[in-house]
Amino acid sequence: MTSIEADGDSQSSSILSAEEDRTLQKSPTELDLAIETNGLKKAFGDTQAVDGVNLRIPRGTVYGLLGPNGAGKTTTIRMLATLLRPDAGIATVLGHDIVQDAAEVRATVSLTGQYASVDEDLTGRENLVLVGRLLGFSWRDAKTRADELLTAFGLDDAATRQVRTYSGGMRRRLDIAASLVVTPEVLFLDEPTTGLDPRSRNQVWAIIRTIAAEGTTVLLTTQYLDEADRLADRLAVIDNGHVIAEGTSRELKAAVGASTLHIRLRDPERREEAGAILRDVLGVVVHNGTDRDALSASVPHDQEAAAVLTALADVGIRVAEFSLGQASLDEVFLALTGRPAEDTTEEMSA
Ligand SMILES: Nc1ncnc2c1ncn2[C@@H]1O[C@H](COP(=O)(O)OP(=O)(O)OP(=O)(O)O)[C@@H](O)[C@H]1O
Ligand SMILES: [Mg+2]
Structure with missing residues (x-):
């Protein structure tokens, strides 16, 4: 048809x-x-x-x-x-x-x-x-x-x-x-x-x-x-x-430079605590994902990603998934304008 x-x-x-x-x-x-x-x-x-x-x-x-x-x-x-x-x-x-x-x-x-x-x-x-x-x-x-x-x-x-x-x-x-x-x-x-x-x-x-x-x-x-x-x-x-x-x-x-770290926690209850650790270690704004267990943050230098893992392990926060990838267009927008885009769709934060 x-x-x-x-x-x-x-x-x-x-x-x-x-x-x-x-x-x-x-x-x-x-x-x-x-x-x-x-x-x-x-x-x-x-x-x-x-x-x-x-x-x-x-x-x-x-x-x-x-x-x-x-x-x-x-x-x-x-x-x-x-x-x-x-x-x-x-x-x-x-x-x-x-x-x-x-x-x-x-x-x-x-x-x-x-x-x-x-x-x-x-x-x-x-x-x-x-x-x-x-x-x-x-x-x-x-x-x-x-x-x-x-x-x-x-x-x-x-x-x-x-x-x-x-x-x-x-x-x-x-x-x-x-x-x-x-x-x-x-x-x-x-x-x-x-x-x-x-x-x-x-x-x-x-x-x-x-x-x-x-x-x-x-x-x-x-x-x-x-x-x-x-x-x-x-x-x-x-x-x-x-x-x-x-x-x-x-x-x-690519112009944004930084990579983005995506983390999923085994225990979503500890997301706030984990977010505070990411903020401390990376010194950047940490975003909560749409799912209760998800967090993301931009990583200025790749080696800092390892420091995040260690810091989480130190307080017993267990990680289910951990990935480091290219910045999303969301992050580009944030980096350029200093604020998130008004309308983002669910799949963007996945
Ligand atoms: N006819 C108009 N009279 C007065 N102000 C206007 C007029 N058209 C647009 N503006 C103002 O000009 C600015 C830019 O508006 P514009 O409609 O071009 O934005 P936009 O990027 O298309 O926004 P949106 O995503 O909301 O459609 C806004 O501050 C808007 O209020
Ligand atoms: Mg318009």
Whole structure:
């Protein structure tokens, strides 16, 4: 039934129409930029929402803007989509200036906003047909395209139901489908999976991967570190309107330097005591895991991990599991911003 599988790597049908398929080509070099910004700024009254953002986003990639609430992610995307005019700085989308050539930019981009924009009273199919008509399709072409998208997004069964009866995940998929009636060269997705359950998130991730694999450059914002980690080819961490780090997820983790120690205790009752010992030995903040027996902390020098084990053994705290690994994106975020990301999912702390 659905052509997009939850695991993301087994799509069989194209989200692009055949004609569009031929016009999009994946770029061979990283230097071929889809989006470039320089000193982009935007204030709302006294709030400096975006404060000099510089981005270089290669064509054909999935690029993540990661940041906490109020960081300036939506404002940045809205400027790039020409919905807001910057106060200062310059930006180009596929070589078009977002202020001087706003019409050209609009012709190449599509935006799925942070909040759903589909009409609740219409059916899924009616919504997509309407978008097609607004874009100048004939009735026949609009219906054909709507049906292609409904199939690709696993919404065939719900096609003739009013959107108000849809689940959050179905609504989100329809919302993204609506922004793909004409395949854009650049797609902006503002928090595409916020509020979705893990299964729906996986489905949306699979859709995004398919779109990117077919040549569209995707710029997405997220507060979910695992989403950024698994979906984005490159990331910019944004805080208080500034880009504070940029690179692949691996590069960002490596830049933090420290490894992370994960410990499981045989006796969860002693977690608090163990946490105090870790703090003393390592001199860092210790995090409690989601499970009652789990603890983690960043380890500045690997040899200190051994000292932790000795100190725990000295007071008779027995360890069930002990591992030392690369920093997680959570820890990267903590190291960069001095505070944990607002929204982290269970699997991140596992
Ligand atoms: N239209 C507006 N009028 C006034 N202030 C605004 C407006 N839009 C955004 N802001 C402020 O600008 C700052 C950045 O907001 P923005 O929506 O870009 O953040 P965000 O990173 O998208 O956050 P979130 O994760 O909550 O969506 C915030 O302080 C916000 O309150
Ligand atoms: Mg936002």
